[in-house]
Structures are given as structure tokens and as C-alpha cells.
Amino acid sequence: MDTPQRLDEKVSTEEKFKEAARTVFMKKGYAATKTRDIAEEAGLNLALLNYYFRSKEKLFEIIMIEKVQQLFAFIAPVFNDKSTSLDTKIDLIATSYIDLLLKNPDLPLFVLSEIRNNPERFSKNVQLETSILKSYFVRQLGEKKIDMNPIQLFLTFLGMLVFPFIVRPVFQVTGTINENAFNQLMEERKALTAKWMKMILE
Amino acid sequence: MDTPQRLDEKVSTEEKFKEAARTVFMKKGYAATKTRDIAEEAGLNLALLNYYFRSKEKLFEIIMIEKVQQLFAFIAPVFNDKSTSLDTKIDLIATSYIDLLLKNPDLPLFVLSEIRNNPERFSKNVQLETSILKSYFVRQLGEKKIDMNPIQLFLTFLGMLVFPFIVRPVFQVTGTINENAFNQLMEERKALTAKWMKMILE
């Protein structure tokens, strides 16, 4: 996904647009983003955007597929690893997912709100990762707590990890918690989430 | 907030616009909403929208203040009730907040994504409820677990309640869980959340 670039090498025009599109789409959302904003952010001529990507919509789809992959598919291998125990998976996922989100704090809210604002787009063009609910991890949850729908456990686990990043904009606007303090809380949260999740499963 | 209307009484034009605006803004978000959509939804003339509310922006602010109130301020009394124990508060909040969200499932994602897409609007015009983090409930959490930042506990509790409604659009688009099944899960979740939260606090 990351194409490494030597410092003296030129980044392609196409890639400059994609990078600018990531920035602007993530910041404002699809509808509020103007193609002019993207061209300006990229430092490139507006007409080139259509030359490379045909339309705003098509460029957005490219970025969106990337982001959905990041959010859903990134952890699929861990979820489906049959050689690791439930407890090991909990530890691994808690750590790696919070690390992912610390690098991309806006990712969940961006993806989820775009799905919500325009569900048609996603039923048609973007393949969402539905297999997570049928993953080996969820089956392991179901075997541990046979008296409960494993989705309840799954939602709780994912919520512990993701929810703080969903409400982050409120912290930012109100100034309640600054960025460093938030990141520190999330680092602590890796171990807390794993501990709590195991308690719930006892 | 709810102005009761007799069935034979006419709903005011202004209220028709507000009701239509709630529907359309909540469905598409601010940026993707056209004033023409709102007028059509209301079954009213477009020019009247500006007559009553001056601008799309002003109408949106009215709706948004309502929604923020619903989401944040609704449970403030319970949070700050000094006469109830921590366990009682947990039971009460779990039940009443899930009830609130079952009636307004799109509320959290709508409010949070609008804050994210345009934080400037909220730092200026809409007063966000920041006092929750200083509420009596959060203090009670801190006294129970003195070795931990109470925000961690608060985020976990709220995440258990709210997060399922945040990911609901994914369920809808993929068809994994239908509306009835989701609502059923949330009913069960009232007791589960309370039980789990108390376990974590032991």
C-alpha cells in the first residue's frame, strides 16, 4: 500500500492528488469537499484531477476503498488465526488496533459517517468486510460464553478500543483533553481493554 | 421541547420546516442537504424557508442545538444526582440511555460527525456539554478505582452503550443484522452493560 519513495525521487502527480484527497476528504467529508480544495492542497491544476481520475466521485471511491481496508481488513489475519488462543488474540488485537488508531485517529468516524450519509454508495461499489462477524475470533467468543450472542461481546471489545476515537472531536472542540493526554490514555488503554475483556469472559 | 398538538390543530409552518430539517439533515448531513430537499420534505415553498430562518446555516444551528441537548444533556440529572449510589446510577443510565438511543439511533453518529466535519461551528455557536466529565458520576467512578483515570471507566461505560449505534450503518448496509434483531440485542444489552460495568469496578 505504501510505495516507498527516495527523497530525490519525484512523487507522481497521481499520488500527489491521492494524498491531498486523503487529507481533505478526511477533514471535511465527501459532500463538503470541493475539487478545488484538493487541487490546491496538492499544489496542482484543477483540470488535472479530472484528467487522472475522471471525477470527484471516482477519486473518492479510490480513497474510500483504501480506508475501509485499513479499518476492517487490517486485523483480519489476527481474527482468523486458528493457532492462537482467545486470550492471546485479545492481547494482540487490543495493542495493534489501538496502535493503528493512534496513527489514524479520524479513520473510524470518517468511514462510518460516510457510510451513514450515503449508504447507496457502499451497497454498490465498496465491498465491506462482513466476514469479521463470522471470524474464528467471534466463534471463540461464542464457545467461551455459550449463553450469549457473541456479537454482544464483540461489540463491547471493539467499542472499548474504537469509541474513544469516535468521541475525540468533542474533546478537541471543548479542549477538555489535549492530544498528548489523549494518546497517553490510549496507550494505557491497551492493557486495560485486554484485562477487562478477560474479566467479562470469566 | 415537544409541543403537544391536538390532532385537529394545525402544525405551524415553522414547525413543519424544523421537522423536515431534522429528517433530511440527519439522513444526509449538513453539506449534502439542499434547502430544496427540506422544502420538498416539508411540502412547502422554498422561499418560505428563508423567510422563517434566514438561511440554511441558521436552520441547521437550531436543529443541531436540539440534537446536542438530546445527546449530552438528557442524562445530566442522573449523572449529578448525589443521592444515588454508583451501582444505582449504572443501572439507571444503562437503561435510560439505551432507550433514548433506540428512539434516536442515528443521533450519536450524526452529532459526532458534524462536529468532526466542521469543528469551527461548534467552538463558536453551540455550547457543548463539557460538564459531564466533571459530573458526580465520574467522581464516584474515581473514588471507586483510585488507581485509574476515571475517564477510562467513563469511556468504557459510554462505549458499551453508544458504540453499537455507531456501527449500526454497517449492519444495515451489509444486511448482517436486521432492525428487529438489533433492537432485541440492545434490549438485552441494558442488563449486560450494567453487569459488566460493575465487574470492572470490583
Add this chain to the structure above:
DNA sequence: GTCTATAGAGGGATAGAC
């Protein structure tokens, strides 16, 4: 591939009649 210029549609807002 990259630019300038502009077509063409959309959308917020208002003028002015009733």
C-alpha cells in the same frame, strides 16, 4: 501531461406580486 478558459448545472437566497 499540463495549462487557461469556459461551459453547464446546481443551489442559496431574494425581489416583488398577491
Add this chain to the structure above:
DNA sequence: GTCTATCCCTCTATAGAC
């Protein structure tokens, strides 16, 4: 208060020169 007609700016997209 409510309507029709329309202004006018913004935005996506393309034509066509270089």
C-alpha cells in the same frame, strides 16, 4: 404569509491550445 421567477455565485467537468 405565501407564491413565482430569477439572480448570481459556486462547483464539477471538459474543450482545446501548448
